[in-house]
Amino acid sequence: MNAVIDIRPEAATSGCADAPVLRERGQREVFCGLTGIVWLHRKIQDAFFLVVGSRTCAHLLQSAAGVMIFAEPRFATAIIDDRDLSGIADANDELDRVVTRLLERRPEIKLLFLVGSCPSEVIKLDLSRAAQRLSGRFTPNVRILNYSGSGIETTFTQGEDACLASLVPELPASRDAGLMVVGALADIVEDQFRRLFDELGIGPVHFFPPRSSRELPPVGPGTKFLLAQPFLADTAKALQERGATHIPAPFPLGAEGTTLWLQAAKQALGGDATRFASAVGPRRERAARALARHRTMLEGRSVFLFPDSQLEVPLARFLSRELGMKLAEVGTPYLHRAHLAAELDLLPSGTALSEGQDVEKQLDRCRDLHPDLVVCGLGLANPLEAEGITTKWSIELVFTPIQGFEQAADLAELFTRPLVRRTKLAA
Ligand code: SF4
Numbered sequence: 319m320n321a322v323i324d325i326r327p328e329a330a331t332s333g334c335a336d337a338p339v340l341r342e343r344g345q346r347e348v349f350c351g352l353t354g355i356v357w358l359h360r361k362i363q364d365a366f367f368l369v370v371g372s373r374t375c376a377h378l379l380q381s382a383a384g385v386m387i388f389a390e391p392r393f394a395t396a397i398i399d400d401r402d403l404s405g406i407a408d409a410n411d412e413l414d415r416v417v418t419r420l421l422e423r424r425p426e427i428k429l430l431f432l433v434g435s436c437p438s439e440v441i442k443l444d445l446s447r448a449a450q451r452l453s454g455r456f457t458p459n460v461r462i463l464n465y466s467g468s469g470i471e472t473t474f475t476q477g478e479d480a481c482l483a484s485l486v487p488e489l490p491a492s493r494d495a496g497l498m499v500v501g502a503l504a505d506i507v508e509d510q511f512r513r514l515f516d517e518l519g520i521g522p523v524h525f526f527p528p529r530s531s532r533e534l535p536p537v538g539p540g541t542k543f544l545l546a547q548p549f550l551a552d553t554a555k556a557l558q559e560r561g562a563t564h565i566p567a568p569f570p571l572g573a574e575g576t577t578l579w580l581q582a583a584k585q586a587l588g589g590d591a592t593r594f595a596s597a598v599g600p601r602r603e604r605a606a607r608a609l610a611r612h613r614t615m616l617e618g619r620s621v622f623l624f625p626d627s628q629l630e631v632p633l634a635r636f637l638s639r640e641l642g643m644k645l646a647e648v649g650t651p652y653l654h655r656a657h658l659a660a661e662l663d664l665l666p667s668g669t670a671l672s673e674g675q676d677v678e679k680q681l682d683r684c685r686d687l688h689p690d691l692v693v694c695g696l697g698l699a700n701p702l703e704a705e706g707i708t709t710k711w712s713i714e715l716v717f718t719p720i721q722g723f724e725q726a727a728d729l730a731e732l733f734t735r736p737l738v739r740r741t742k743l744a745a
Pocket residue numbers: 350351352371372374375376378434435436437467468469470
């Protein structure tokens with residue numbers, strides 16, 4: 319029999335629930351929300367993302383997607399050209415033509431997102447009317463929705479939030495009780511969690527977004543939802559407006575975070591303590607053992623997190639509590655007090671928190687503190703490396719499966735690897 323595990327987190331002296339936050343609203347160095355298409359198109363396998371944008375948007379997507387070359391890719395950019403900008407051509411007619419051609423050629427597409435960009439906003443192209451107009455023509459074969467991924471309105475991971483929020487009105491209504499896990503997870507992670515919830519006797523469990531647009535999860539007053547990602551403010555609000563209830567919890571990063579996340583689900587939906595101990599206990603112990611060798615490398619080292627993916631607060635909690643790192647500064651683009659409450663409670667008191675960015679000032683603070691490791695976007699990483707500061711690209715944290723017990727050591731390794739590389743370079 320497994321030992322009954324202590325599932326109450328050890329309090330972090332007094333936590334950071336009411337800690338002051340430095341708010342900055344200056345120049346920022348963050349990708350726009352189009353980036354989310356790179357992981358969302360892999361998740362919803364019959365969806366297509368059509369960015370209505372410029373060549374810059376197309377380049378961003380291609381470079382963010384890296385080496386992935388598809389014979390039949392599931393994202394593309396409809397380029398707004400000079401004729402559209404000057405009003406010679408009707409951009410709506412052009413868009414209808416592009417969509418019609420795409421859907422005739424690709425009958426496997428069942429869900430089409432028209433994704434707004436800076437250029438489509440500048441010329442005030444109304445993509446929500448375009449989606450309605452085109453839906454009239456292509457429903458029921460294809461559902462057509464729209465959201466904005468523009469750099470004017472969104473940063474990086476907010477693209478996923480905008481995409482999922484646009485899907486919420488499409489979810490079938492239900493009064494049945496059930497759990498919804500919200501936020502795109504790698505399929506392997508989703509499968510692990512599904513098995514775990516089965517073992518815990520918690521169900522029915524639905525994942526949102528689903529792998530197929532034909533399997534949209536039901537929602538209603540009986541739905542309790544657990545966020546798997548910390549950047550889903552609009553999606554959570556839209557689900558609450560459909561009657562669902564948010565389960566407050568830390569995020570499933572690391573052995574402790576995953577335990578508390580599952581425990582919150584058990585408490586909200588009712589679950590058996592013995593089953594919980596026997597399903598979660600051994601997994602948690604294995605994860606803690608796997609983390610130990612990374613702790614040897616990271617303990618006592620300092621980390622500075624620039625605002626980028628909105629994963630910064632849960633990551634800081636993981637790095638400080640499970641790996642013994644010192645937090646020089648924890649920046650985040652947005653600090654959602656309610657969704658991050660359980661995380662803030664677990665941060666060491668006195669942690670320097672910042673929201674938003676004034677990049678030059680933040681770089682100065684970082685240089686003054688000279689941390690052992692900086693987590694930041696691609697734009698800042700190269701200059702900092704050139705100054706002798708070791709960096710980790712935050713984009714990797716979004717593209718890599720990092721949630722759950724089995725991934726805890728992989729997550730830690732993302733932080734040890736750059737330090738090992740720098741040591742080797744120095745040698
Ligand atoms: S949406 Fe805006 S910020 Fe994003 S790639 Fe296009 S032009 Fe650049």
